[in-house]
Structure formats: C-alpha cells, structure tokens
Amino acid sequence: MLTLLVITVALCFHGNAAFFLETSSRNVTQTLSSTNGGQFGSWGRAEFCPQGQWAVGYDMKIEKYQFTGDDTALNSIALICSDMDGAHFGSHAITSTEGPFGDWKGRVTCNQRPSKPMFLSAFSLQVETPQGSLDDNGATWVKFQCEDMYGTTQMEELNKDPGKNSFGDFGPYSSSCAAGSAICGLKTKVEGNQGSNDDTTLNDVQFYCCNARDPGH
Incomplete structure (x- = not known):
C-alpha cells in the first residue's frame, strides 16, 4: 500500500466555485490511468479529498466550440467529495492543474442509496x-462508473449531459478501484497557454483509489 503526503493548503476560486487543495495523508491502493491520454503538457500535483472522504461526482471545465478559432475543449476536472454517511456530501471539491479556458459545466453525482x-x-x-498541422484538442470529455465501496451494487455510468464532446473518441474504461476503496484524488497533465500557437490544455488524467480504512475515518 502506498501512502501519499500532499503538502499544500490553499483555497482556489474558479468563477463562483471554490476548490480546496488539501493537506492529507491518504492510503492510496491503486492509480487508475487511461490508455489514450494526449501527448502534450506536464503532470501537475496530486490532490486529494479530505480524510474520510471519497469522490461521489465530478465537474468539468469546458471551452465551447470556437468555430474557426483555437479549440481546447476539456481544461480541468474537479472531484466532488463526500464521507460515508453523506453528512458532508459535496462540501469539498478538488482539482489538480487547470487550463485557462472555458467554464465549469455543473456538478453531476452518483445516485445514492x-x-x-x-x-x-x-x-x-x-x-x-x-x-498534425490542424487544430489539436487533447482530452475533450470524461465519464465515470459509480459503485458502492464494497462492490455489491452493479456499476452505473455517470456522464455529464450531453455525454461527449464533438472531438475525439472515448478510450476503454480504466481498471476499477478494488473492493473496500474508491476514487479519492487526481492528477492532471496540462499543456500551458501557447499564446498564438495551438493550445490543447488538459491531455491526460490519473485518479487515485483510497482505502475505506483510511487514517482518520
């Protein structure tokens, strides 16, 4: 088991939304990766939900279609955090490196039982x-599967309407968090502002699974 220490404390504002960069030690059991991530940019810092919380939903920062302009599509992903009993449902949202373009689409969360x-x-x-010489976008959309912590409920797909972007294709689903764990953090690969050159912003993302027996839970 890998324990990651995040040594940041900050409150970042994106429009009307506030995102916490947490100081925490989380028991990371898995790293979930894509097989089709974009090639541009650099990996940012790993960020995690507070102790005793895991991701119940997400938000995306999307630049709308620019017609003849430079498209970037997906600029950032935020995770919506909650504890087991829902007492702090959605009280925290976290994000890693963020591209500068677009607007947040609005939260979507797993159906709760x-x-x-x-x-x-x-x-x-x-x-x-x-x-090639045409306009690159990098990553353009993300979707998730929801599951109860112990794998006893059938997985449900969670996808923000309209379900996909006009550019690119979905890769296969990543591996799933093992029983007794769920997604608790993320790290994004983002290309910085290219000025008058072709921007792609977010290209890839990794998510972390944390054990339900986290310290402090």
Whole structure:
C-alpha cells in the first residue's frame, strides 16, 4: 500500500466555485490511468479529498466550440467529495492543474442509496488524436462508473449531459478501484497557454483509489 503526503493548503476560486487543495495523508491502493491520454503538457500535483472522504461526482471545465478559432475543449476536472454517511456530501471539491479556458459545466453525482453510498470507481477519457498541422484538442470529455465501496451494487455510468464532446473518441474504461476503496484524488497533465500557437490544455488524467480504512475515518 502506498501512502501519499500532499503538502499544500490553499483555497482556489474558479468563477463562483471554490476548490480546496488539501493537506492529507491518504492510503492510496491503486492509480487508475487511461490508455489514450494526449501527448502534450506536464503532470501537475496530486490532490486529494479530505480524510474520510471519497469522490461521489465530478465537474468539468469546458471551452465551447470556437468555430474557426483555437479549440481546447476539456481544461480541468474537479472531484466532488463526500464521507460515508453523506453528512458532508459535496462540501469539498478538488482539482489538480487547470487550463485557462472555458467554464465549469455543473456538478453531476452518483445516485445514492441510503444503505449503500455510491462513489466513483473507474473512468473513461475522450481524447482527440494529434491532428498534425490542424487544430489539436487533447482530452475533450470524461465519464465515470459509480459503485458502492464494497462492490455489491452493479456499476452505473455517470456522464455529464450531453455525454461527449464533438472531438475525439472515448478510450476503454480504466481498471476499477478494488473492493473496500474508491476514487479519492487526481492528477492532471496540462499543456500551458501557447499564446498564438495551438493550445490543447488538459491531455491526460490519473485518479487515485483510497482505502475505506483510511487514517482518520
């Protein structure tokens, strides 16, 4: 088991939304990766839900279609956090490196059952392959699977309407968090602002699974 220490404390504002960069030590049991991530950019810092919380939903920062302009599509992903009993449902949202373009689309969360809270457990990333001399987008959308912490409820797909972007294709779903764990953090690969050159912003993402027996839970 890998224990990661995040040594940041900050409150970041994106429009009307506040995102916490947490100081925490989480028991990371798995790292979930895509197979089709974009090639541009650098990996940012790993960020985690507070102790005793896991991801129950997400938000995306999307730049709308620019017609003849430079498209970037997906600029950032935020995770919506909650504890097991839902007492702090959605009180925290976290994000890693963020591209500068677009607007947040609005939160979407797993359907909750009173006796079996549902958390994010796997993901699929929509990515446009490199376009050569044409306009590159990198990653354009993301969707997830929801599952209860112990794998006793059938997985449900969680996808923000309309379900996909106009550019690129979804890759296969990642592996799923093992029983007794759920997604608790993320790290994004983002290309910085290219000025008058072709921007792609977010290209890839990794998510972390944390054990239900986390310290402090």
